[in-house]
Amino acid sequence: MKRKHYSDRLLPPLVSRAGVTALLVFIAVPVLYLVDLALSPNATVALGGTDVAHLTLHNFADMWSAAPIARGIVNSVIIAGISAALAVILGVAAAYPLARLSFRARKPLLYSLLGSQSIPGLALLLPLYIMLAGIQGILGVHLIGSFPAIIGVYMTFGLPLATVVCFVYLRGLPPDLEEAAMVDGCTRLGALRWVVAPLMAPAIVVSLVFAFLVGWNDVLFASALQNQTIAVTLEQFGLAQSEGFGAQPLYGDLMAAALVSAIPVVVLYLAFQRYLVHGLAAGALTGT
Amino acid sequence: MSDQPRAGENLAVASRAPREPGADDQGLFVRSRRPGFRWLRFRWLRFLRLGFLRPSARRREPAVWLVAPGTLFFLLIVGIPLAIVVWTSFLRIGSGNIANWAAAPFAGVSNYSNGLTGPNVLGVSVLESVWISIKFSVLATLASTPIAFFAALSVYHRFRGRALLRSIYLVPYVIPGFVIALLAQLGFHDTSGAVDRLLHALHLAPASTFWLIGPNAFWAMTFTEVWEVWPFIYLLLLAGLQAISRDQLDAATVDGAGWWARLRYIVIPQLKGIYALAFALSTLFHFGNFTLPYIMFGNTRPASTVTLPINIYYIAFNGFDFGVASATAVFNVLILAVPAAVYLWVVRVRPARAREALTAKGAATAKGAAV
Numbered sequence: 001m002k003r004k005h006y007s008d009r010l011l012p013p014l015v016s017r018a019g020v021t022a023l024l025v026f027i028a029v030p031v032l033y034l035v036d037l038a039l040s041p042n043a044t045v046a047l048g049g050t051d052v053a054h055l056t057l058h059n060f061a062d063m064w065s066a067a068p069i070a071r072g073i074v075n076s077v078i079i080a081g082i083s084a085a086l087a088v089i090l091g092v093a094a095a096y097p098l099a100r101l102s103f104r105a106r107k108p109l110l111y112s113l114l115g116s117q118s119i120p121g122l123a124l125l126l127p128l129y130i131m132l133a134g135i136q137g138i139l140g141v142h143l144i145g146s147f148p149a150i151i152g153v154y155m156t157f158g159l160p161l162a163t164v165v166c167f168v169y170l171r172g173l174p175p176d177l178e179e180a181a182m183v184d185g186c187t188r189l190g191a192l193r194w195v196v197a198p199l200m201a202p203a204i205v206v207s208l209v210f211a212f213l214v215g216w217n218d219v220l221f222a223s224a225l226q227n228q229t230i231a232v233t234l235e236q237f238g239l240a241q242s243e244g245f246g247a248q249p250l251y252g253d254l255m256a257a258a259l260v261s262a263i264p265v266v267v268l269y270l271a272f273q274r275y276l277v278h279g280l281a282a283g284a285l286t287g288t
Numbered sequence: 289m290s291d292q293p294r295a296g297e298n299l300a301v302a303s304r305a306p307r308e309p310g311a312d313d314q315g316l317f318v319r320s321r322r323p324g325f326r327w328l329r330f331r332w333l334r335f336l337r338l339g340f341l342r343p344s345a346r347r348r349e350p351a352v353w354l355v356a357p358g359t360l361f362f363l364l365i366v367g368i369p370l371a372i373v374v375w376t377s378f379l380r381i382g383s384g385n386i387a388n389w390a391a392a393p394f395a396g397v398s399n400y401s402n403g404l405t406g407p408n409v410l411g412v413s414v415l416e417s418v419w420i421s422i423k424f425s426v427l428a429t430l431a432s433t434p435i436a437f438f439a440a441l442s443v444y445h446r447f448r449g450r451a452l453l454r455s456i457y458l459v460p461y462v463i464p465g466f467v468i469a470l471l472a473q474l475g476f477h478d479t480s481g482a483v484d485r486l487l488h489a490l491h492l493a494p495a496s497t498f499w500l501i502g503p504n505a506f507w508a509m510t511f512t513e514v515w516e517v518w519p520f521i522y523l524l525l526l527a528g529l530q531a532i533s534r535d536q537l538d539a540a541t542v543d544g545a546g547w548w549a550r551l552r553y554i555v556i557p558q559l560k561g562i563y564a565l566a567f568a569l570s571t572l573f574h575f576g577n578f579t580l581p582y583i584m585f586g587n588t589r590p591a592s593t594v595t596l597p598i599n600i601y602y603i604a605f606n607g608f609d610f611g612v613a614s615a616t617a618v619f620n621v622l623i624l625a626v627p628a629a630v631y632l633w634v635v636r637v638r639p640a641r642a643r644e645a646l647t648a649k650g651a652a653t654a655k656g657a658a659v
Binding site: 008009010011012016019020024026027030033034037045046047090091093094096097098100101103105112114115116118119120121122123124125126127128129130133134136137152153155157159160163188189192216217218219223224231235238239242243251254255258259261262265266270273 | 441
């Protein structure tokens with residue numbers, strides 16, 4: 001017998017429509033303002049910049065010479081990319097025993113993954129900074145401002161996330177497949193590589209995206225450890241504009257560069273939104 | 289699977305049911321194949337055998353060692369620094385001896401007693417900053433709640449364009465924080481910024497209201513934070529909504545319950561748990577937000593926006609007083625330990641909450657929360 005379909009609305013249609021409209025305006029106005037500023041000449045932006053009749057793409061051509069934007073983007077892609085790839089490899093490796101095997105350190109490790117949530121970034125930045133400064137002094141190598149140091153830091157911050165995403169996903173995968181592979185003579189590591197890893201592709205992609213964003217969005221560690229990522233480049237560019245008395249502030253260029261650095265992130269996020277919201281949230285709640 | 293006798297030995301490890309811990313503790317030591325370790329049969333020396341990584345199944349499982357590299361990095365970048373920051377909070381470290389900090393003179397508790405109350409580079413004491421941070425994070429969470437709750441309810445039922453609307457709701461959250469902070473700096477600029485122009489056009493404020501300096505700055509910062517981070521609570525509430533049984537809602541509809549009755553007696557009671565979690569995590573997240581105040585008030589730095597992370601950063605990297613900065617950071621850890629302990633306790637007593645917590649952690653980390 002076919003089930004009768006009841007309305008599953010949680011709000012009356014009128015309230016819902018009015019509220020959604022208001023919410024869309026609330027979301028859209030600042031976003032449109034950003035786009036408008038990015039498309040307006042510098043002179044207009046300095047005065048407020050809502051002159052929709054004279055939009056131009058000039059800023060997107062000029063911004064590269066106004067500040068080292070290209071270098072910032074390249075640095076960010078290298079730093080965030082390498083740290084994300086390493087974080088995901090280590091995360092998959094760590095998630096597998098946590099999800100499938102039982103050993104004494106399992107619970108403590110899971111709790112420290114969760115507990116690390118509440119450690120403030122500065123409580124790690126200060127000791128890391130003086131650790132690096134100390135090692136620099138002893139070994140005479142350059143660490144503060146170097147790629148390996150910041151990559152190691154971002155990798156470790158992406159690691160709990162990658163581990164957790166893969167852990168949750170693995171708990172939802174039946175162990176039968178890898179057991180079958182092992183019955184057929186595969187070793188456990190072989191089963192992980194050839195059976196489990198391909199099945200975990202969605203979790204791996206999601207953790208890769210998230211771990212990448214950790215490095216892309218961070219300002220605190222990059223600015224203290226003196227790495228010219230795109231975030232730090234824009235921060236310094238903005239500071240120079242607001243401090244430059246008398247000179248024409250290049251706010252149009254600044255906003256164009258900000259838009260350029262935001263678009264890939266928004267696209268990445270929205271492309272994997274289904275996994276983020278549905279896969280992670282709903283799946284994690286109802287599964288296992 | 290148990291009808292495969294050869295593999296059965298192996299599969300016992302793979303079985304997802306956790307085994308009784310310590311069921312065969314004795315076995316490993318009695319059957320030790322390495323004579324060199326025979327002296328380790330003394331119980332109290334067991335930790336030297338790294339027994340904590342030993343699988344509790346009878347057969348050794350080398351795959352357990354896969355957690356080792358990750359754990360090692362975690363200890364190196366999180367564990368050891370946490371220990372060091374406690375140590376340096378009792379040392380006197382200035383700009384001269386940062387590289388040689390291990391030999392810095394001992395300062396006793398003076399970093400705590402003077403550092404937390406005394407004036408510093410920004411002229412805002414640490415205790416004042418704590419109060420600003422608490423106000424900021426709790427207000428931002430409270431103001432986000434109705435928006436997030438409404439947004440989650442509005443995309444629960446099926447309709448054409450629901451996926452698109454859900455994507456749009458995420459847009460403020462996915463724009464990088466530094467972009468939003470730069471935009472807010474321009475938008476809240478006096479006279480020329482969008483906010484002043486809008487308020488003036490509506491005759492709500494004079495043409496030149498200052499938002500980037502003075503006490504108004506706090507509200508500008510809180511508003512921006514709410515705009516940016518409300519989808520975090522929305523994500524969690526939506527996950528909670530989807531876990532509510534549709535049969536229960538249908539049954540209520542059959543019995544004549546209107547939307548308000550369903551909301552009041554079915555939805556809200558079942559969302560309480562996840563909202564508590566969202567409240568705790570969102571507050572923790574706001575508390576640690578460094579990017580927004582740092583960039584938005586880059587050259588003005590009004591006293592009303594000196595949150596705790598900003599204050600610590602300036603003590604360390606402008607005042608070069610790493611001892612006091614460490615003490616303040618330890619103080620910060622201790623403040624956050626209270627909600628964190630409650631949060632871990634909630635996760636422990638209700639394992640179902642653990643998965644929600646993991647989801648939330650994913651969402652928060654992706655936004656750029658430090659760890």
